[in-house]
Amino acid sequence: MNIAAQRVVSIHYEVKDEDGVVVDSSEGRDPLVYLHGNQNIIPGLEKALDGLAQGDAFDVQVTPEEAYGDVQDGLVQSVPMESFQGVEKVEEGMVFTAQTQGGPLQVTVTAIEGDTVTVDGNHPLAGKSLSFKGEVADIREATAEELEHGHVHQ
Numbered sequence: 281m282n283i284a285a286q287r288v289v290s291i292h293y294e295v296k297d298e299d300g301v302v303v304d305s306s307e308g309r310d311p312l313v314y315l316h317g318n319q320n321i322i323p324g325l326e327k328a329l330d331g332l333a334q335g336d337a338f339d340v341q342v343t344p345e346e347a348y349g350d351v352q353d354g355l356v357q358s359v360p361m362e363s364f365q366g367v368e369k370v371e372e373g374m375v376f377t378a379q380t381q382g383g384p385l386q387v388t389v390t391a392i393e394g395d396t397v398t399v400d401g402n403h404p405l406a407g408k409s410l411s412f413k414g415e416v417a418d419i420r421e422a423t424a425e426e427l428e429h430g431h432v433h434q
């Protein structure tokens with residue numbers, strides 16, 4: 281069986297950024313399981329995996345456009361400290377869920393100056409080219425329920 285739309289795919293993988301730093305990996309964990317052709321994973325990786333068979337290795341470079349997108353300046357905002365009600369101490373690196381017009385958005389605190397907090401809603405890997413290396417662990421047909429939901433049930 282080969283990887284195609286509507287099939288459930290398991291992969292072991294390692295992701296490196298442009299500097300060769302490992303940013304994510306399935307090592308020591310269960311493989312990543314996803315429903316192919318449903319945009320459950322980044323487009324560049326999904327495209328590269330298409331047609332591979334169980335046991336096949338992959339090693340692919342993905343541009344930011346095909347990964348987590350470009351950095352959008354509009355997602356970086358300054359907000360007053362008082363908007364963090366209930367938080368004892370706001371610190372750089374903290375992640376919050378902000379309610380936006382487009383729905384909930386994960387933002388990271390990137391700077392604090394006095395009472396002004398800068399938050400960044402870009403994905404931490406936005407604007408980065410990534411390299412994915414790994415192996416296809418398993419491929420199976422999706423169940424009717426999985427297809428209906430557009431994701432894998434485990």
Ligand code: ZN
Pocket residue numbers: 429431432433
């Ligand atoms: Zn479901």
